[in-house]
Amino acid sequence: MGDLETLKKEAALRAVALVESGMRVGLGTGSTAKYAIEELGRRLAAGELRDIVGVATSEASEALAREVGVPVQPLDPRPLDLAIDGADEIDPDLNLIKGLGGALLREKLTEVQARRLVIIADHTKLVTRLGEKAPLPVEITRFGFLSTVERLRALVPGGRLRQPGAQPYVTDNGNYIYDAQLPAAFEPLELERQLKGTLGVVETGFFLGMADVAFVATPEGVREIRRG
Numbered sequence: 001m002g003d004l005e006t007l008k009k010e011a012a013l014r015a016v017a018l019v020e021s022g023m024r025v026g027l028g029t030g031s032t033a034k035y036a037i038e039e040l041g042r043r044l045a046a047g048e049l050r051d052i053v054g055v056a057t058s059e060a061s062e063a064l065a066r067e068v069g070v071p072v073q074p075l076d077p078r079p080l081d082l083a084i085d086g087a088d089e090i091d092p093d094l095n096l097i098k099g100l101g102g103a104l105l106r107e108k109l110t111e112v113q114a115r116r117l118v119i120i121a122d123h124t125k126l127v128t129r130l131g132e133k134a135p136l137p138v139e140i141t142r143f144g145f146l147s148t149v150e151r152l153r154a155l156v157p158g159g160r161l162r163q164p165g166a167q168p169y170v171t172d173n174g175n176y177i178y179d180a181q182l183p184a185a186f187e188p189l190e191l192e193r194q195l196k197g198t199l200g201v202v203e204t205g206f207f208l209g210m211a212d213v214a215f216v217a218t219p220e221g222v223r224e225i226r227r228g
């Protein structure tokens with residue numbers, strides 16, 4: 001396992017240690033959340049946990065959860081005790097960019113219902129301002145996407161439709177993603193408001209004021225960052 005993979009797993013184990021029997025747990029998406037789902041499965045199999053219900057934030061996480069023996073139920077209006085997920089960027093106030101793995105809409109729908117959102121990451125995800133390293137993924141409808149991209153370019157000039165091959169990337173919800181390059185200076189809440197008010201935009205990868213704690217693994221150990 002490469003160094004970063006070891007760190008991601010360390011962060012994931014710290015988060016799963018917070019899970020108690022009987023909890024309803026939001027299952028994140030991505031290469032870090034994968035370790036958390038596997039650890040949940042291991043602890044259930046070992047009898048260290050019981051009666052856990054997972055609510056998955058992507059088809060991939062649902063498939064993994066079933067594979068490792070974590071029971072999964074669809075999202076319903078009941079609160080989740082805890083949600084555990086990775087992030088693409090984490091700023092000093094625990095505001096996040098998420099969605100490079102394309103799961104931002106289901107993640108936000110699920111995690112907004114969590115009593116505690118626990119973020120797990122390696123130290124490369126820490127930034128001093130959002131947009132420093134990663135683009136902001138914006139999920140947009142397929143219908144009229146070229147027009148939506150034009151509107152988004154007028155708002156955030158840098159950016160492009162996510163297109164890994166000949167065809168655009170398609171989310172679990174059948175939508176496309178526009179990856180916006182954020183400017184050096186902007187006000188996240190105001191930009192979120194403008195993006196959400198743009199016709200054709202379904203959701204953005206800004207997770208502002210949602211995370212309660214982050215376990216960030218560094219070569220010197222796991223840092224616990226709490227929202228102030």
Ligand SMILES: O=C[C@H](O)[C@H](O)[C@H](O)COP(=O)(O)O
Pocket residue numbers: 028029030031032033085086087088097098099100101102103104107
């Ligand atoms: O859509 C994907 C999610 O927001 C992930 O949580 C995020 O991309 C981080 O993924 P990873 O742990 O693979 O870096």
